[in-house]
Amino acid sequence: MITSLLIANRGEIACRIIRTANALGIRTVAVYSDADAGALHVRQADAAVHIGAAPARQSYLVGERIIAAARDSGAEAIHPGYGFLSENADFAESVIAAGLVWVGPKPDSIRAMGLKDAAKARMIAAGVPVTPGYQGEDQSPERLAREAEVVGYPVLIKAVAGGGGKGMRRVDDAADFADLLQSCQREAASSFGDDRVLIEKYVLNPRHIEVQVFGDTHGQVVHLFERDCSLQRRHQKVIEEAPAPGMSAETRAEVCAAAVRAAQAVDYVGAGTIEFIADASDGLRADRIWFMEMNTRLQVEHPVTEAITGVDLVEWQLRVASGEPLPKRQDELSISGWAAEGRLYAEDPAKGFLPSIGRLDHLQLARPAFTWSNAGPSMAPQGVRVETGVEEGSDVSPYYDPMIAKLICHRDTREEALAALADVCADVQVWPVRTNAAFLARVLREPAFVAGEVDTGFIGKEAERLVATAPLSAARGSYALSVLQELAGPAARVQVPAGFRLNAAPRGDAVVVIDGAPVRVPLPSERFFQSADPASFARADEGVVVFAGGSPHLVTLATRPSAAGAGGDGAILAPMPGRVTAVEILAGASVTKGQKLLTLEAMKMEHTLVAPFDGTVAELEVEAGAQVTEGRLLVRVQS
Structure with missing residues (x-):
């Protein structure tokens, strides 16, 4: 048996491999980039080696550094995980040539299956049924068009070296074939350095x-x-x-x-x-x-x-x-039995599934009483398996895949497995990073999916409906108000009727701001809470985050702004996680309406934040270079 293993990967798969290696008594070595210096997989391994800067092309994709790390650390074998170099035949050969054990298929097998x-x-030749189509050497547009006619429309043009959905075009009519072929070839050449394509019958369901x-x-x-x-x-x-x-x-x-x-x-x-x-x-x-x-x-x-x-x-x-x-x-x-897995990503479905980066200030992936232990792959009948490479306080980096965790449920029947996983996704609590937890929960409860009546285009057809976020109920808004009042104490600026107490009957209502919009909610009372569904919350700089169905809802007192951007009292909040690249003013300085205050870089774009009115900079909470989370107070202008 291998005695020491270097894991040429990061995140949840590195932690997954480390767990099994530990159970087998195998010493583990992690590799890490600048961005992963404090990552969970680094701390879980017996040893760790730094391999370069944060971008993967300067660290995790540099095979020479990984092999050197294995040699320097005394590792006997290399496990590539998935992604990165896992299907790179040249890297596999280099590992073997260095006298190390490659935990993967033979390089020739990788090459044999690498080109479609x-x-x-x-x-x-092996008698395996393949999709009807053409995969010949003649790549002339005329030959490809003739083969498409033979296959019959609709057809799929697919890059022979493709992957990840790139270099693929559906063609429904012969009149569109030439233009879509050129488009596909350009994308294939750009993505894979190879513009060759094959033609396949497009399967409608x-x-x-x-x-x-x-x-x-x-x-x-x-x-x-x-x-x-x-x-x-x-x-x-x-x-x-x-x-x-x-x-x-x-x-x-x-x-x-x-x-x-x-x-x-x-x-x-x-x-x-x-x-x-x-x-x-x-x-x-x-x-x-x-x-x-x-x-x-x-x-x-x-x-x-x-x-x-x-x-x-x-x-x-x-x-x-x-x-x-x-x-x-x-x-x-x-x-x-039956098992189902949901991929929990740091992304915002409401914003077209854009990745959401930043610090995981609050993270709860499954209730501890129902969480599967890391003893092995078999789960207790009511267990939940959580595979993750992050923990509360970790950062979701812009450099790598934004997966937070994989959530897996195993039950006796499919219906039970899907229902259990839907409940787990609905229980997810993450803040301030956004996730697809609520989206997963809704998909898992879709009647068509539960009935098994879906195909690969189902989400695309139903996306608008599936990403819609249900508003926070009045009951949970009232709950949040009670928490805000407890946290604010005497400083609370909601007017509460004289003699108010939590165990009294409701006596009126109040206005709070939920996800940026003012909402009138009943004043909290014990009787009201007894009729409301349970709520979970986390504290935030601006107020309270209430979790419902996998979605976070930021609730603030009505006199404090909660919408990202400029609030009515002059508060400038970060519209999304990012880095402050420039601060144009000083605390105490006079500013005019529309004057540039600072610049925030997020998702490779710059966003300029300006003064909402004439006034004075009463608070300046950041400096150039600071990383900020969505909704954080940056500047407050006082009139």
């Missing part, structure tokens, strides 16, 4: 089905059944589940057998995923499920497979890399 056209040709496969160095290959990843947004997976709804035993047997043949065709070793596209217009049928591509690495969604099989896939990776045979034969693997 060559992979499809190999699959055809597509489901994304993938099969987990595993091979060892002794010639054995098994499958660990399928996952359904059809719930996607712009080709990025949002919710995954295992097994796939509507999959009969007969269809499962045929699809999984095809996945094993695909892996055997490239002499596959380690964990991999064979991805299929299914035409679900008439249910899941084996003759309408076609090979799409292979991911030659561990997948983000591997926990749902671990949940239904009771297998630790990372442990299998480490054992196979150590030369051991697969721990189980095919006839020893079976499905138990």
Whole structure:
């Protein structure tokens, strides 16, 4: 068995690998960039090595530095996790040439599946069904147009070296083919340095089905059944589940057998995923499920497979890399229950899913009483598995994928698993960074999704409705008012009737500001709270954050501004997380309406904040270079 392991990755997957390595008694070495110096995976590892600046191209993507870190730290093996260098055949070869153990497939296997056209040709030879199309060498526009006619419209033009949804165009009519081909080729050349494309039949009711496969160095290959990843947004997976709804035993047997043949065709070793596209217009049928591509690495969604099989896939990776045979034969693997995973991202659905960066001042991902322990992949019947690389106080960096956590629920039935995961997402509390928690909860409760009647375009068609945030109820607004009054004490500026006490009957109402809008709420009372649903809250600089259904709602007293930007009393608040790049005034200075006060850089754009009226700078809370969170007070102008 490997005795020491360097993890060439970061975040939740690095923490995930460290957990299994610790259980096996393997010493772990983390690598980190400037941005990750205090990260959770760095502290969890036995040792850590700095590898460069924050941008991934100057750290996590520099293979030479990672190999040097392994040598310097005494690591025996390198596990690439997923993303970054995990599917880089040249890096895998360099690791092996350096005398280190590569925890992954053979470099030749990675190359064989790296180009979509060559992979499809190999699959055809292996008897694996592929999507009807053309993947020939002749790339002339005339030949490609003729092949599209043969396939039949609609067709999909796809870059042979593509990934992540780039280099793909749907064409519905022959008249549009030439223009869309040129557009696709330009994007492919820009993204991958290769403008070659293939033509595929476009599936109108597509489901994304993938099969987990595993091979060892002794010639054995098994499958660990399928996952359904059809719930996607712009080709990025949002919710995954295992097994796939509507999959009969007969269809499962045929699809999984095809996945094993695909892996055997490239002499596959380690964990991999064979991805299929299914035409679900008439249910899941084996003759309408076609090979799409292979991911030659561990997948983000591997926990749902671990949940239904009771297998630790990372442990299998480490054992196979150590030369051991697969721990189980095919006839020893079976499905138990149903598992679903939601990807919790630092992003704002209300703003087009823009990434939300900043410090996680408040973070609660699952109630402790229901949280799955990190002892292994199997979960208690009512457990919740949380995979994360952050904790309260961590920063969500603009340099990397904005995933905060993966939330996984395992239950006896699909309905129970989806309902449990919806409840977990609705319980998420994050502030001031925005998340997609409420969006996930709504999707998981969608009747069509619960019934299994979705395809990969479902979210795109229903996005406007699914991202809408429900307003905070009057009950929770009243609750927030009581908290604000407790925190403010004698300084509270809400006029409360004489003789007010919490256990009295309601006697009127008051105005608070909820998410920037004034709202009239009942004055708090014990009787009122008994009829209201429970609420959770966190303190913020400006007031109180009340969490409901996964959404945060900032509540302030009516005499204090809460909207980002300029408030009525001259408060200038940060409109989003960012960095103050310039401060143009001094405390005590006189300013005129519209005068530039400071500049905030956020999401690679500069935002100028100006004086709302003539006055004096009464408060100046930041200086140039400061990182600020959304809603933080920057300047207050007094008339």
